[in-house]
Amino acid sequence: MRKRLFYGLLFTSPAILGFIIFTLGPMIASFVLSLTDYNVFREQTAFVGLDNYIKLFSGEDDLFYKSLGITFYFVILRVPAVIIISFVIALLLNMNVKGRAVFRTIIYLPSIVPAVASAMIWMWLLNPDLGLVNSFLSTLHLPTSNWLYAEGSVIPSVVLTTLWGIGGTVIIFLAGLSGIPKQYYESIDVDGGGWYSKLRHITIPMVTPTIFFNTIMTIIGSFQVFNEAYILTQGGPNNQSLFYVYYLWRTAFRDTQMGYASALAWVLFLIILFFTFIVFKSSKSWVYYEGGERT
């Protein structure tokens, strides 16, 4: 037995060591740093207790609340959009049509485009004067928009650009859909139900575990939005796309206030933890597992 334990540890050691060295260690370090006034360029670092956290919540740093609000807005807009659209796409891709493999490839393709490249593409597409999107809209005599360059439309525009890369979510939905046994649908056929009944009473309940998983992953990913602000908008216009992680990065690497930035990071960690917990709790009432039991 002891030998098996040894082998077990040996073979999992890359993952375990990786976790300890590159995740757990830095996390502990950042928590300790969040209790200090660590500034990379300063020789002395003093322990300041909860001062960083107090400064955050006291309202002294108004960009904290601003970036938090903007990030929430982004999450609220993006999570339902990602889940619904990728679910619909997965349903379509799950149908028995000619060239299904080609369509699946096309949907997944954007996910392997590097984030920077995809952001640059969107910058051109959404360019207010020369961009393809506005040109298309104006030939149809539809109203155009300033997209990324106006305060009101910048967050929806960023959501739009991120929707391009939902291929990964679609793939997971597809896996969930293909796991539904055929006989359930046959029984609906026997009972004389149509496509809506199949969707409502078989498909959706059967993929709730997948929806659950995708929702949590999308929430986490959306709270951590960074690339888009870094590449597309630099937080503008008028700080309207100052996402939380972008603000954190700016505090850490431009203003070199690592201690304060660590506190920002921990607050975000707790927020994500909280929402993940809520979704987990709520899952009892809407996630079904095979065998009919709710978890």
Add this chain to the structure above:
Amino acid sequence: MSPMLRQRKSISVLLAILMMLIAILSGCTKPSSSTDSSNVSTPAKTASSEAPASGGTKSNEKITLRMTVWGAPEEVAAYKVAIAKFEKKFPNITVNLQHIPTDYDTKLTAMVAGNDVPDIAQMESASIAYPLAEQGKFYNLQDFLASDSEINTGRLVPNISYSLEPGNIIGLGPGPESFALFYNEDIFKDAGLTPPPSKASEAWTWDQFVDVAKKLTIDTKGRNANDPAFDPKSIKQYGVNFGTWWGSYSNFIYSNNGDFVSEDGKTFALNQPAAVEAIQKIADLINVHHVAPSPVQAKNIPATNVALQTKKVAMAIDGQWVSAGLAQSKFHYNVGALPVMKKPMTTVVCGMFSIFKSTKHPKEAWELMKALMDPDAAIDMITAGTWMPSYRDWYTDPALLAKWTEKLDSRPSGYKDAVVNVLLNSSHQTPTGYVKNFNKIMDVVNPALDKVWLGQQSAKDAMDSIAEKAQSQVQGRRDVKG
């Protein structure tokens, strides 16, 4: 071989792989000391007043200097020329040049956090140079300049040295960069208009400038901005284009006798009448006169050389570094003095080189610094148009001046008056060089200015609305004692 033995063997192979992994991982950490020469040189006091021109420090110990730079490949090539010259002069010194083209500040910050800084580094006044200097990470170059036989503050052109406080120079720019008004000569000829004067004494007033810009702003139906039927929504050729960043608009704030902070450094000054007037006049070019693209429309305007060549814009307020691109685009361009609000003025922006306190070889680092500032070594970049020389005599001595301003595509006929003379006689330091806490102040100011450029708010209202918040970030001036 028994199964037992084979197993043993595979375990030892696995262990060996694991050890290798660990070795590789630990190899990622920095070497204990990259320059582990046994003797620690004495610091700046004994600087190179008597550095022998013939070469070498007295001891022949092998020395490696590490240096970090950003920049385009051509610029790195120029540094390499300077370094090759330097290494020839000091055969015992090797320069390890690290080119960091992107995320320079982030990477340098990481080096500082890891206690693994270079000996000499290119620095940017708008980002981490001052935060580092405030923590005493750089040598005071004043000490070197004071005792050097070859260069001193008087030999440098104005506004290329950066000081933490009076008497403490933390960095020297390898050359200045100033702003001017570039234009397409053919557009003026075809419109029958007199191009911008090159001499600062004859420069256009703001109203004259607006007047010309209006005549040169043409919509798709060929009407100019003075025509009552002019359609500002479909402009084919803009009269003028400029950036809406502080470097660009600071020219006019200074020209209008305004500033970012008051003279004593105690008060936020962008909400004062002089600065507000300058900002408003610039914003009016976009929103009232419709002779310049808004920041959104400006995203469609190509780089200045292409924009002027393709007649997307008739004039462009830009840094002299665009000369390099203009020289390569074959068309008739020229340069004039910036329009004047109250007095001729240009803002000088430039990077700098700084010497880290942790270097073991300050004397040698200073020699390298001098090599980098030598216009002869950088002559290719200077004649190409990207750089300007750092030594004053290259501007005042006709023979030296001719070397980089005559018979070159990058230096049109107006250049000597509009750029060289304006730089010597009426230039202002970049605000990043003397306004303390500049970034934090601008974090407050920039969002408000976004609204001004877009015409949603007047300059006065916008600046007044954030004055209190900006004031709380004001921490004084670096060019004022105390």
